[in-house]
Each structure stands twice: as C-alpha cells, then as structure tokens.
Amino acid sequence: MxxxxxxxxxxxxxxxxxxxxxxxxxxxxxxxxxxxxxxxxxxxxxxxxxxxxxxxxxxxxxxxxxxxxxxxxxxxxxxxxxxxxxxxxxADHFHHHLVCLECGAVDEIQEDLLGDVEKIVETRWNFHIKDHRLTFHGICHRCHDTSSPGHEKSEVHQK
Amino acid sequence: MxxxxxxxxxxxxxxxxxxxxxxxxxxxxxxxxxxxxxxxxxxxxxxxxxxxxxxxxxxxxxxxxxxxxxxxxxxxxxxxxxxxxxxxxxADHFHHHLVCLECGAVDEIQEDLLGDVEKIVETRWNFHIKDHRLTFHGICHRCHDTSSPGHEKSEVHQK
DNA sequence: TGTCAAATGATAATGATTATCAAATTAAAA
DNA sequence: TTTTAATTTGATAATCATTATCATTTGACA
Incomplete structure (x- = not known):
C-alpha cells in the first residue's frame, strides 16, 4: 500500500x-x-x-x-x-459491475469478458475502443432462493 | 407510428x-x-x-x-x-452505445452482443441478469483517418 | 529565504431534477 | 349529460450533487 x-x-x-x-x-x-x-x-x-x-x-x-x-x-x-x-x-480494462435489484449490493467482475465483443465492434463498426462500461442489473446470488456452492469467484468483490 | x-x-x-x-x-x-x-x-x-x-x-x-x-x-x-x-x-435487450471521444456522436448497436457473456455471468457468478448496460468510449469511424467502406451496419444509428 | 504558480477552504452559484400545492382534467358512474 | 373522485398538471420552490469564485495558503524550486 x-x-x-x-x-x-x-x-x-x-x-x-x-x-x-x-x-x-x-x-x-x-x-x-x-x-x-x-x-x-x-x-x-x-x-x-x-x-x-x-x-x-x-x-x-x-x-x-x-x-x-x-x-x-x-x-x-x-x-x-x-x-x-x-x-x-x-489494469487495462475497467471492471464490470453486477448491481443487485433486491439488496442493492454491487459486485465486481475483474476479468475482462469483453475481448471477443470488442473485436467484433472494432472490425464491424470500425470503432476504435478506448474504454468500456458494462453493468448488469439483476438478482445476486445472495438473494437467490437456491444456494449454489462453488460459484463464488475470487475476482468478485462484495461492495 | x-x-x-x-x-x-x-x-x-x-x-x-x-x-x-x-x-x-x-x-x-x-x-x-x-x-x-x-x-x-x-x-x-x-x-x-x-x-x-x-x-x-x-x-x-x-x-x-x-x-x-x-x-x-x-x-x-x-x-x-x-x-x-x-x-x-x-426488444428484450437494451442496445449498446458507442460514444465518440472526438466528436461526441453516439452510435447504437441494436444487436445483442452479450449473449455469451451473460451466460458466463449467470453460471459463474450465479447472477440472474435482468438488464444490462454496455457503453464503449472511443473513436468513431468518422473521426478515423482512414476510410473503411463496407463497415457500416444497418443496425448502427447515428445519434 | 524568497518567489511564484498551484492548491486550498469556505461559500456562493449552477443546473438537473423533484417536491409542493392549487387548479385542471380524465374517465367512470349516475 | 352531469357529477364525482382521483389523477394529472403547471408554476415555482426546494433539493442535491457538483462546480465556480476568490482570498489565502502552500509546495517546490532557485
């Protein structure tokens, strides 16, 4: 630090x-x-x-x-x-966000999931990407009815 | 209409x-x-x-x-x-946006490019997605030095 | 130590948006 | 057609996140 x-x-x-x-x-x-x-x-x-x-x-x-x-x-x-x-x-990529509509928690995905998408955008739309923002709104694993052990990922940070 | x-x-x-x-x-x-x-x-x-x-x-x-x-x-x-x-x-998906840092234009991608990504997020993060927002900031085709005919797509709307 | 431009803190200003309230309006019932 | 109740409206005040202003302070360099 x-x-x-x-x-x-x-x-x-x-x-x-x-x-x-x-x-x-x-x-x-x-x-x-x-x-x-x-x-x-x-x-x-x-x-x-x-x-x-x-x-x-x-x-x-x-x-x-x-x-x-x-x-x-x-x-x-x-x-x-x-x-x-x-x-x-x-970090050459801005992490993605998962915003829970139930509890308001914001989780992060550090991994860049947009590699393939960006290739498509750059070639098909001829758009030179410098930055991206991706946010999902939905229901987080804590607010789900079912428990699903083993789905927690180290790159997900509870916020 | x-x-x-x-x-x-x-x-x-x-x-x-x-x-x-x-x-x-x-x-x-x-x-x-x-x-x-x-x-x-x-x-x-x-x-x-x-x-x-x-x-x-x-x-x-x-x-x-x-x-x-x-x-x-x-x-x-x-x-x-x-x-x-x-x-x-x-539309069961919110269109994506391309925001040009040079001219400020906002282009849209109607096609849902996040299908694969969402599958990953739902299964690996156990997050039930209800909505998404994806925005790319970069340089649009108009502001590029090179002209690239044939890259214009019908689902891209100039805004 | 002195100089100077950047940085600060308090507070006023700004602008997008929401709250308030009396009046207007819509839609349903009589 | 009229009445009525609830919703909706418009003007304006209020709110809130953020930025501008300005006198003072401060960091970095000579």
Missing part, C-alpha cells in the same frame, strides 16, 4: 502536480476502501477523519484529477451520484 | 394511467426522434412545439412513468444529464 502511494505520488510529480497532504489522504482512503464504490461525499467523510481541515471542494477536485490521470475510475449507476474506484494497477 | 402510439396508450390504460394529451405529445416526440438520445430538456423543447402549455415538470414525470413501464430506457453517459430512448418494441 505504501508502495502504491509512492507510485501515485511519482505519477503526480512527473506531471508537475503538487503532492499535498490532502491528495495523499484521499489516495490513502481510496486504497483502504478498494472494495467499496465510494461517492465523493463518502470519500470526504472518510478523509476528514484523517485530515479534518479538508474541504469538500478539494475532495471533488482531487478525485477529478485522479480520474483524469486514470488512477481512479468514475462510474455512474444512474442514481444521481458518481462513484469513484481506484483503478487496479496495470 | 400511430399504431405504436395506440399500443402505448393501451399499455397505460391497462394499468389505470390516464391518457392525457401531454403524454401523447411526449410519446410522439420520442417516436419522431427514435435515433436521438434526447435529454429531458430536449424532449421538453420539442414537445412544447406541439403542446405549448406543457410544463417541464410534466415532461420529467411522463418520462419517469414511461421508464417504469419499460416503454422508455433511461441512460446515463456520466455527463450529468440523463438521456431517454424509446425502447424498441419486443
């Missing part, structure tokens, strides 16, 4: 951004909550515990900057609130 | 909703602009031409109602504005 923070710092530095304690505290919170889909407000409340002087506007700005630098991914589930996820290092 | 309007009316009727001229004008506008991704404001401006007394709040309410009835799909591209698409009749 400290190494990840150092690497992010170097990234900021190499692009002439300043390394402020506010930015560090924000990154730290994101790292500690990698499995959660935090809103800006969530992040603000958590960062405030580490750095009480921080302002909400600064959190927004920091998240926006990290998003531009592709350290963070910003995602919308259509509920009026943006969510921010630290991007997995080396 | 008139037939589609009649069918939507019957759908509203069968669920004890009233058939108001405002609702009809809204549906009419959505039908006339099936290829566009209209914001609520867009819809409002267009409906006002047909029915000048209409209020913005009513447009929002109507769009919301039609969304709940699955006549309309509401989509977010993460830019702070919701878009509303009339659902293709009989």
């Amino acid at each position: 400290e190494q990840r923070i150092d690497r992010i710092k170097k990234q900021l530095q190499s692009q002439s951004y300043k390394l402020t304690p506010q930015r560090e505290a924000t990154v730290r919170v994101l790292l500690e909550h990698e499995d959660d889909h935090l809103s800006a407000e969530d992040v603000y409340m958590l960062v405030k515990e580490k750095y009480p002087e921080i302002g909400l506007a600064t959190v927004y700005r920091t998240l926006e900057l990290l998003t531009e630098l592709k350290v963070v991914d910003k995602i919308n589930f259509g509920d009026g609130v943006s969510r921010y996820d630290l991007r997995q290092e080396g | 008139e037939q589609r309007i009649d069918r939507i009316k019957k759908q509203l009727q069968s669920q004890s909703y009233k058939l108001t001229p405002q609702r009809e004008a809204t549906v009419r506008v959505l039908l006339e602009h099936e290829d566009d991704h209209l914001s609520a404001e867009d819809v409002y401006m267009l409906v006002k031409e047909k029915y000048p007394e209409i209020g913005l709040a009513t447009v929002y309410r109507t769009l919301e109602l039609l969304t709940e009835l699955k006549v309309v799909d509401k989509i977010n591209f993460g830019d702070g504005v919701s878009r509303y698409d009339l659902r293709q009749e009989g």
